[in-house]
Each structure stands twice: as structure tokens, then as C-alpha cells.
Amino acid sequence: MPKNEKRMPGPGGRMAGGEKAKDFKSAITRLMEELNKYKILITISFILAVLGSILSISAPSRLSKLTDEIREGLIINQHNLEIISKKSAQNLNEETLKNVLPKVLSIKLDEKTIGEILTSKNINNEDKLIFKEILESIKKETDQIKKLYLLGKIPASIQKIIIPDTTYENMQITSAEKIELLTSISKNIKNIKLSKNMQKIVFDEILIDGVKISEKDQYEFIKEMSTISKNDKVEDIYAKLDKMPKSIKKVVNPTMNIKKIKQISLFLLCLYICSALFTYIQSIIMSTVSNNFANNLRGRISNKINKLPLKYFDKHLSGDILSRVTNDVDTIAQTMNQSLVSLISSITLFLGTIIMMFHTNWIMALTAIISSLIGFIGMILILKNSQKYFKQRQEELGNLNGHIEEIYSGLNVVKAYNGKEEADKKFDKYNEKVCESNKKSQFLSGLMQPIMMFIGNFGYVAVCIVGAMLTMNDIITFGVIVAFITYVRLFTSPLSQIAQAMTSLQSAAAASERVFEFIDEKEMSKEVEKTHLNKDKVKGEITFENVSFKYDGNEKPTIKNFTAEAHPGEKIAIVGPTGAGKTTMVNLLMKFYEINNGDIKIDGISTKNLTRENIHELFTMVLQDTWLFDGTIKENIIFNRKHVTEEEVKKVCKEVGLDHFIKTLNNGYNTSLSDNDSVSAGQRQLLTIARGMIENSPFLILDEATSNVDTRTEELVQEAMDKLTKGKTSFIIAHRLSTIKNADLILVMNEGNIIEQGTHENLMKKNGFYAKLYNSQFEE
């Protein structure tokens, strides 16, 4: 049984990621040792990752500053506003009105004028009456303002007379201007209307931040301000501000420090570019390292295959080794490429963010961390739960796929035995199970992303609310909230990345365990070449002396005390029922396995003193399994041998009767075997024979080499072989006894022993095991 069970290479296998290393720590340690070569590059890449993370962390605080700078553009210059209000109001206060206005107005209210008015024919009696009443009130009134107020109520016809055009401080002030002022005062003191000249008289120029605010602007400012009532909203106030004269807007409106904003933006841009550059360089380095490492591992596995004793392959499925070359190495490379660095940068990001958050504001930091943690606990619970459904899904899918494979490959039997209903029933059962576990695992894996989103949003809201509270209490600026919004994002993403990287590291550990287990597997014993046999000078004598051999894990020996002799040029046949140990004999002869006891000698020299390479040089071997590789016919025949001419290839093909067939193919000898189904099993076997025949070695081994060829063709091949084997010592293992009748020596094996030996005639006469075996083919 294989030590490692074949892993189901089903789709989504990696997604499940449920695989765990047997010994995580030592597997990782080993991996690190192997990576020692790339120490410098990996360190650089780690440093870049850390730098990149630090840059990412420092960005939000800059962004927060930028926001604060921009926000400056929203805040009115309260200070200046107050100054203007104060100064302009000072000018327009009662004192000014009391002292200045009467002088400016210079109202003629002497007895003579009053008399003239009262007697004037141009004024109607009604006006005169009102005038009289007001006069009475004015006389009683002591308050100067109220006097003005009353004056404004005097009918217009009379006002013209009592208010003349005058000059005040070299300014001509018309009667009409004065009347306008008085009327506005009488209506509502707040809506006082001042003419240009009057403004100049009332207001004094103000100078704020180097900006001159003219009398007119002040007048307009006062007028706008006077319209503000307690019920006005902020927007209304802003709207009024927008209507203010330019000089006032200039000093009151928010000012932005554009220079600083430009500075911060430029700095941020550099930061982002650097960060991106670091990430880019880092991932290029890691790609190079991981790919070279994978290349190295694959190469080592491939070389290892040829250094392992054959017995290793008895216990291990080729699929298992294959999956180490591709899947496992890929897993390691991928983890190195993506997870390793992301682990480093995530940890940096995570720690850095925490530090920065606490540095900025600890209340906000706690808010962000706690709100994220709540979500993460939930996520971990789901993750743990979902793991089992993933496994279940893999299993169910494995079952279903197994069933499909079974039914498809045995479809003729399913049909012939009316097994369809049963197959359907089973299929439906498995299909339903896959569907159910699919639903669960898909649903659960789909949960991760929205939960992550929610955690992000939750943190966002929490930060906003707490931030708002703090901002309103003037503990933090608004920019801090903006920074924390980014911090929350930075904080939540590395956590899930760390989790992901850890699972990926787990499977990488498991994979590297398998890869290194293979690479560290015990190799064939090192050989010291004591003697070398020259291929061209070997006579061709082989002796087996009390050879015993037992497969690892078997209780009974496969070969027991085997002794035989083969002389130069002889044709030795080994026959016997399946499991008698025929192929084992060949394996020993080729030194694929080490014998336990006894000795095999070539030309009297123990094979123990020869290298495997030397022995292989001496033998030509053709096996039952037609082994052809992905390549052209010519390539397959020439194989690894150099200096083989096309003529030679054609010659052997002619001899095994393949030449005609090959010529019918589209590309002749250059036809690729991989995509050509027209080459039958028998023809494939002939190709392997041709391959063997090209080599001119003193020994020949044919292990059921013609089992797939029909008997007529076999005869042809036999003839060719006989020509070829002339003078060579050959070993032939055959199922069909007809093939070996003319052998010089037939070794009949049963249960690991040679129970009979001799020529065909001898053995038939003996009427023993061989004769029985032979005659059974004619039995009724």
C-alpha cells in the first residue's frame, strides 16, 4: 500500500486549505534553510515591505492634515468680523447720532420759520396741524434721537422748508439727503439710510489686516448685519456674508493656506508613489526568488527520481510523486510569492496602525480596535465552522467524481448488465450530497467578504460617532476623523490577510514537508567502480549463484537459492505462472534491486563490483509495458543515444516490420506519438523493440516484449530478433510458450524457485510442470 494516500486533486482543493503539516515548525525551519541562498533578496524584499507599510501608515495622518487645511476654508474669520462689527457699530452709535446729526442737519426751527410755515398758503391746514402737534412733542422731548425721530414724521411739505441745503465739513449736503435720513430713522432706526456724504460723515475708515474698509462698505455691512435675526440659520447668515462688500469678504471670509495644501498634497503623492514603487520592486524580487526556488525544487525532484531505488516506486504511486512536482511546488512558490511578504507587511501594518492610532488619539484608537474585534470574533467562528464543510465538500466531490470515472470507464459493462438504474441511483445520491455540501460551503465562504465589509462599516460608523463627539468638544480636529476612517480600513485588512497568509503557510508547510520528504529519501547506495566491463569485449557469460531476494515488506522471499548459468550466445527462456518471480529475475539482473544473498556474475565478475551504469550498458532490455514518450517516432527510437543515423532507424524499423506502417503516416518518422491514435498497442510495442534493437549490447532481455503483438507479427519480430541476437546472450520471458520453444535453455519457475530446466524437448519428455503448462493450451 502507498504510504501517502493519493490526494484528490479535485477542483477547489486549494480553496479548502484544510491541509496541515505534521510538524509545522520543523517544516518551516527546513523551508527557511533551503531559502538561505536567497537570504539577501528576501531580506531586501522584507525591508521594502516594512517600508511600504510604514508609508501606508503615515499617509492617513498627512491626509488628516490636508483635510484640516481644507477645512480652514470653511471657518469665518470671527476675529475680523468682530472688529468690523465693533468699529462700524461704534461709528453709528447713539452718541454719534446725538452729537453729529443735529449739526449736520442744522434744522431751522426758530420762531420766524415756524411762523412763516404756519402762515404759508402753500401748506395745507392738515399738515400745519400735524406740524403743530409734533412741535409740541419736540419741545417736551429731551432725548436727541427721539427728537430726530419726531422730525422725520413732519410732513414732507414742511420738511423742505425747515431742512435746507447746507455745507458740513466742505461737503454739500442737500435737503433731500437729510429728509431721506430722517424718514428712514422715523420708520425704523435700524434701517437708517445714509447718503454717500452722510456715510462719510458717520463712518471712519477701518484698516484690518492691511485691508481698507471704506465708509460705504461699513455702511453696507451694518445694513446686512442689521437684517440678521435670532431665527436665522447658519446658511442664511452665510448667504448674507456672500452679499457683503468685497473688502469685508476679504478679511472675514475663510482663508485657505493653498501653499501648504500644495505642499501636503505633493508630499502625499510622493508617499503613494514610493509606496507603490516599493511594493512593485518587492513583488518582482519575490517572484524571482520564488520562481527560481520552484525551478530548483522541481529540478531536484526530477533528478531525485533517477537516484531512488526501484523499490521506492513499488510503494509510492506515481500520481503522488507527480503532485509533488507540480501541486506541492506550486503551493510553496505561491505562498512565498504572495503570503510570505504579505504576512510581513500585514504584521507591520497591523502593529504600526495600532501605534499610530494610539498616538493620534487613544479614545478613537480603542473605538476602532474594539469595533473591529467584535466583527473578527464572529468571522473566526464562521471560519472554524466552515472548514468542516469544505472538507465534506471535497470528500463528496471525490466520491462523485470517483463514481463518474468508474461508470464512464466501465460503460459497456454498465450497459450490458443493465446497471444504468443503479448507476443513476448512486449518481443521484452523490450528486445530491455534493449539491448540499456545496450550498453550505459556498454560502459560508461567501459570508467572509460581506462580514469583512460590515466590520469595515461598523468601524467607520463607530469612528465617526465617537470622532464627532470629540470634535464637538474640541478634543480632536475633523481631520483626525478622516485619518481614523483610513486607519480602520488599514487595521481590518491586515488581520484577514494574516489569517489568509497563515492558512496558506500551513499548506505550504504541508507541501514542503512532502517535497523534502521526497528529496531527502534515501538514495541508491553509492557505487565504487571496482571493475569496468567493456561493452565490446564482454564474452557474454552470466552465472546466478544461490541468488535469494525478498521484496521489502513481503514475508516470503520472491527468489530462493536460484542458481543457473548462461553461456555466450545462448537463448535463455524463463517461464512460469504469474507471480513466479520471472520479472524479478530481470530486475536483479539489471541491478534494479540489490540481491539479499548469493551473487550474479558477468564473465565471472560479480555485479556487486560493477556500477549500475556499466551493467545497463551491457544489456538491451525490452519490456512488456510499451513505454513511449511524447515525441516523434524517430525520437522515440533513437532515445538518448547519440550518433544514430536516420538510416539505422529505418533499418531496424524494416526489420520489425514497421517501416511500411510508418511510411503511411502523414509525417513518416517525424510523426508525433502524442496526438496520434492510429498507432495501435501492437505497433507501439514494435517501436519499443526497434528502440532496443538499435543498441548493440552483448546481452538482451525481452520481458514479455511481444505480448501485445499478434502471433503472426510476433513471428516476424522473432526472426528479426534471432538475427540480431546471434552471438548475444539473451533472456526471454514469455507468456506464449510458442515463442520460446527454440530456446537453448528454458528455466521453469514457480514460487520463486526454478523447478525445472532444460530444452523444450527435454522438458516435454520429463512430463512435469512445463509439459502440463504447455499442454493446457490444447485441453478441451
Added chain:
Amino acid sequence: MIKLMKFFNKKDILNIIICIIFVIGSVWLELKMPDYMSEITILVQTEGSKMKDILLNGGYMLLCALGSLICTVITGFLAANVSSNFSKKIRKAIFDKVENLGMQEIKSFKTSSLITRTTNDVTQVEMLIGMGLHLLIKAPITAVWAVTKILNKSWQWSAITGIAIIILLSVIAILIKIVVPRFKIIQKLTDKLNGITRENLTGIRVVRAFNAEKYEEKKFAKINDELTETQLYNQKKFAIMSPMMYLVLYGVTLTIYFTGAYLIKDALMIDKLTIFSNMIVFSSYAMQVIMSFLMLAMIFMILPRAQVSANRINEVIDTNINIKSGDFDGETEIKGTVEFKHVSFKYPDADEYVIKDISFKVNQGETIAFIGSTGSGKSTLINLVPRFYDATEGEVLIDGINVKKYKIENLMNKLGYVPQKAVMFNGSVNYNVSYGKSNKNITKENIKNAIDIAQATDFVTKMDKSYNSIIAQSGTNISGGQKQRLAIARAIAKNPEIYIFDDSFSALDYKTDATLRKELKKYTKEATSLIVAQRIGTIMNADKIIVLDKGKCVGKGTHKELLKSCKVYKQIALSQLSKEELENA
């Protein structure tokens, strides 16, 4: 892909519609959140705001987040349901189809390809639906909705976002253009690498015998280097992706803020605050828009792969079933006769006939054998009886009735078929021998008896649990000869009118072969046997032997007759036995 949509039933469509509604819901809620965010921003900015208002808006925002979470979870649940049911149905449809395909179609697809179509390809499509359904609905809705939300806020910012999207999409498009073809190359190289390793492993003896270790290693190293180079090239190009994405995302925020500063500076006082909160909100909407475009791009990346799978699935589903069941129930008076009347067969696109104009008849209890070199059409001929293929010309009659007229189930009940390659199912020995509906009412006694006749009792009883021992899938835990014997036992257990042995004795040694046939003959006196064989010994005692050469019948008769009359037969016989032996036998 669209063609496969017919596998959605009303319930699925309803589910998808509900999905869409919930996706719209979640998008609405997600896009609502920045509004609350903007509210909060304004509240924080303005003096005299009440904490209550901030909490209220925060609460709404949280509700939105929670609502969106719930919507997404429900969508995920429905999508998982839809995609799982979908893949279940497709898988079933392919399975049903394959079960009913003739050998001819199966050959043209190849069994291994059919298996991957039913397993991997379906999983590919399922993955697209599972992941894609959500993305495919969500991405465009989010994109369009978010765009409308921000479009009238500021043309400057919209332009920035637009440029960012264009940059990102063009980078992705260029990358895809460069990288995707190389992905295919990588897949091919990986396959090649696998192939070389497999080659080395399966041919390990040959490789070592030829001292070709270095040769193989060199071959491996060449592909290995090529693979590494291509992969490295791809990864290096791809490395640009993620930093680029982040740069653009952050860059967009920065640019929005930067232009925002100018916009605010030049704005009227009354508009400043609105622009500021818009700026904050816009940058988060812009992220949404860009993200949804990225999602769309991702769909376009996985779509082609699923499309290939979908096409492969459709190819199977659209294949016509050429072999249709008749309606004859199979009760005949004559039993055990097989007759071929001028039967010819050729593959639809082929020029040459595989078998041409074959006629013969066997009666109950007789044995007919077919012999000929590889490729002479023996197997094809015998496969016409259980209708694995249908004759192109001529008629195949069983018990006087054309096989096409039988209900397939009833036809099969008459036949005991043993294939060239023994088929074993994962299950006990008993299960394997009593396999199928035809063998349903079989007793334990019958099974034992069948196993005994098939000369399998010996090894079966030696197994751990004897008759209840589990045989692994495709019988990997027993040898070829053992498999063949159990396959024969299966046919015997069925006790059919007609046995068909398609080279079923090849893995047995002569002795077992001989005893088995002797026992079988005793037991099946009434039954007719059709035997395809390579060995003369196996067939020389048949009542009738048909010698095939290149699809044509070149000899018909008994062993003795043929030795005299048929040159091909004589050649075959002489290649296996000596003259004396032939005469003595």
C-alpha cells in the same frame, strides 16, 4: 454559456430575481451610507449641532450597513443554492447523456475527456455562477448607481474618477492581452512537465536500462526553465497590478481633495460647507465606482475560462444519441441464435469499412470464434451484438429478431458480455459479480458457483473477507488475471442465452484458461458463445471459426477445415504451435 441557462428552472429564475432585488437593496443601502456620512460631516462642522443628531445619523448608517450585510448574506445564500442546483442539474444531464451514448461517440470524445467534462468543467461553470452571479449583478448596478449619485456633484471630480477608471481598465486590458496567452502556455508547459515526470516514472526501468537518466533530466530541465521563465515574465508583469491599483485609488482621493480645496476657496460662503461634505462623500463614492469597475474587469477575466468549459459541456449535451431503444420485449420462441446478415460497419467520417459484409449464424449451444490479427475488426464485430455500435449495413439478428427492435434492457438480459479490459466497480466481490439489474435476483449460492466456474474461488477465498472483500475502484488491488476471472464470473452469474467473450482470456495463463473453458462448457451447455481470441488454443475447439483479415471474412469453418482451406488461419496457427502439435490436437 447562455445555452446552459436553459437548465435554470422557474424556481431558479425566481431565486435569481430575488437575488437581484436583494442586490439592489444592498447597493441602495451601501450607497445610502455616504449620505449619512455627509450628514455627520456637516453636523460635526457646524457649531451648535446636537449630539442626538449625530447619533441618529450614525445609527441610520449602521442600520444601512447591517441591512446591506443581511441583503448580501441572503443573496449569497440564494446564489449558493442556484449555482449548486445548477451544477447538479448539468452534471446529471451530462451523466444521463453519456450513459446513453454509443461507443462510437464515446470514442470520439474519449472517456477521460468525458470525465473531465462532467467533473472539472461543471465545477468551473458552477464557480462562475456562484461567484459571478453576485458580482455580475452587483458590479453594474453599483457602478451605474454610484455614477448617477456623483455625476451632478462636480464635473471636475467626475472627470478625475473617469480618468482613473480609464487608466485602471487600460492597464488591466493591456495586462490581460499580454498575460493571458502566456497563461495558456504555462498550462501547456505544466502539462508537459507533468508528462515528462510521468514518463520518467512509468518508464523508470527503461530509462535506467538505457542509462538515459541524464537525457530525461535534461529534457525536464529544459521545460522547467521554460516554465520558470514564462511564469516569471507573467508574474513580473502582473506585479504592476496591485501597486498600480492602490496608487490610482489613493491618487483619486488625493486629487479630489486637492481640487476640492480650490473649489472651496473660490466658492461662495454659502456653498463652501456643501462642497466640503460633498468632497468627503464623493471620494467614498468614487471608490465604489472604481471598485465596481474592477469587479467587472474581474468577471471578464474569469468569464473566458468558464466559457470554454461551458462549450465543452454543450458539446456533450448536444450530441445526438444514435442508438435508440426498440420496443420489443424480448420473449422469443427460438433461443440462443445469433445471425449476421451481410453486416458492414464503418465510422461515419471514415472511408474504409472496419468490417465488411460478414454473414454467419450460430444456434443454441454452439460456440463461434473469431480470430485475426490486431485491427482485423474482431472486437468491433462482436460489439455489434450488444449494440455498442450499430451496423452501418446489413442486419444483426438475435433469436431471429433484429437487435434494433429489442428494448435495450431486454436485449442485454439475453447477453453475457465480458469485455477485453475487465471492468471492476468499487464494492465487494459479491457486488461485482451480481452487478446490474439483470443480476438482481441472484442468490449467494449462484454467485459462489459462478466464481467457482470462473476459477476465481481460490484467490477470492484467500482475500481478507473472501466474498465480501472490497475491490478498489477499477480493481487496482487485484491482478489483471483476477479481474478477468471475476468479469467472467459476472457473466456466468447472469446465466444468459448468449455469451460474448471479447478477448476475455488473454490475461489468464494457459492452464487456467483451459480449465475455465472446460468448466464453463459443462455449465453452459444450453448457451451460445461468441469468442474473440488471439490464441489458437482458446478457439480450436469451437464449432465454427471465422477468420477475419482487414475486416473481411477470409475463412469460415472448424479448426481442421480451416487448417486446410485458410491460409491466414494456418499462418496464425503455425505461429503458435508446431505442425505436429496442430495435427495431434
